[in-house]
Amino acid sequence: MLSALEPTNCTVCCCTLANKILMVVFMVFLIFAILFGNAVTLAVVLGTKHFQTPQGYLKASLATADLAVGIFVVPLSVYAELSILINGSTPEWTMLNSRDVTFHPCIFIGPMFAGCTFVSITTIFLLTIERSIAVVKPLHKEAVITKRRTTVLIVLSWVGSFLLAVTPILFSQDINLEYNSCSRMCNYALGGNGFPSQAWNVLLLFPAFDFTLLGGTVVINIISFSSIRQHSKRRKHLVEADCQTTTKPTFSDINAAKTIGTLTLAFTASFTPIAVFVVGNVIGNEWCNFSFFAFWILATNSCWNVIIYSARDQKFRHRAQQLLSTPLGRTEDST
Template structure:
């Protein structure tokens, strides 16, 4: 997503072949984990009616952003590294100073999907905060239609922000960096980073502003949950009857809190790297770990759902048991098969934009 690819990075000595092969192997594993995990998440969210809520739509948006990283960004890095290993000893220095057309696609996609992830986590925190603090007003304040418009706005704003460095300065371009093994924003060969490079600070400033707001919202939410749990212990069942805050609401809030911590942990190294790049430091080895720790975050969400969300685990069980049941019960009928397979995505789209369900 970010980075400083100066000519010093293009004259690196040949790295150990075994280390490069191991890194390539990790990249391939990441592709498999990201695609499988997020495809399962999307199928669960789209098939189960209990997830066709504002929270479910936001989680679909998050899964789509992560899936785009696994389908587009990481495979291109694997292709470049595999080509480099096949042609030599993995130096990759011959083309690092030449901007390539795929980098102008994968670079903004990685940056945009990162921004989509943090804005979606922020919106999830706001949705859970309203559900906990104002449970009786949740359906009136957070509607499906508003959620869809917020999702569309977050995607548009995120990808617009991703191309701001190239729009703001003609000296900033996108190049494949052999250190980070990613397409990163950089100055062309022969030009040193100058004052236009400060625009890169917009990325960590934007993300940490949203992360700070997310932590504040989560703190308020968990404070309210703690007070509610204390009241329920003291008053027994009366506290539960006087409030519509359910166990699933509390579990969802905890899950989103864990998502926030996971994203913060994965984004912090890249933020340090960006600030260091603006100051003129070149951290080749650190850039690889920073970028790929952030990339690995794209496969963490499904693990977090599986560990903390009982509804998601139930949805996964139903998803993998459904083909067996359908093959036994729907084999004689062909018309019902068309009714049960296609409408999942269609029904979700209808519920998103249908006025009665908003």
């Protein structure tokens, strides 16, 4: 997503031909995993009435952002690395920066990766709020969480995320977009030799935004799980007293809250190395090896969502199996 300094000596462990080939194979495999997994998610959510809910819309938004990473971001890295393998030299466009007249892909791909990352964390935050309301205030769920409101929030999250993604090149002349030879991705980088305080503040805006949302997401998840625990204790007492209550969250709501909690943990684990790298870069560390693993750990997060859904949601898993086993997915899930 971003890199504060342009490395002068890439020491990432891909110098031998075998390692370079393995790296390209990994990238190609990742493309297919992202495309397949998120295409299945979109097919399940958009093609099944049961999943056409506010939560389903948010999952579709998350899958779309991940799908964009597999369509635009990773293939450019594959193209660049294949060019190096075939021609033995770095493609000319990777040496250009965003201030040059000649257009190069990083002007588009850099903000695309950053914007999709922001959309992902924003969507997970919205999913957490939606599940929290369903668990804490089950009687108010349908009145508060509507498809219309969810759609508006999704549109705002996409617009806001991509506006934030282009902030570095709009508000700082010292920051450019370049193809980073360490991370093997289009990153934000300094165009000059110094490190002005304004550029420092702009670059740290990204991890600050993400960790603010991640922190809020964790807090809301804690509140939801505390409520689930209280409901479980209350239900146990009511069963012992042979009573019933109508205000408890459903099993589906509780299971969905746990699924969103798993998504939060997965995204936090994948984004934390990037945040550490950016902060280290700002204070002057290049960390070439670390940058490669940090950025690609974040990229692999784009194919984990469908695995989490399949593991946590039996209805999702059943519908996905139907789609994969039936031609054109004609069998409709009746539940």
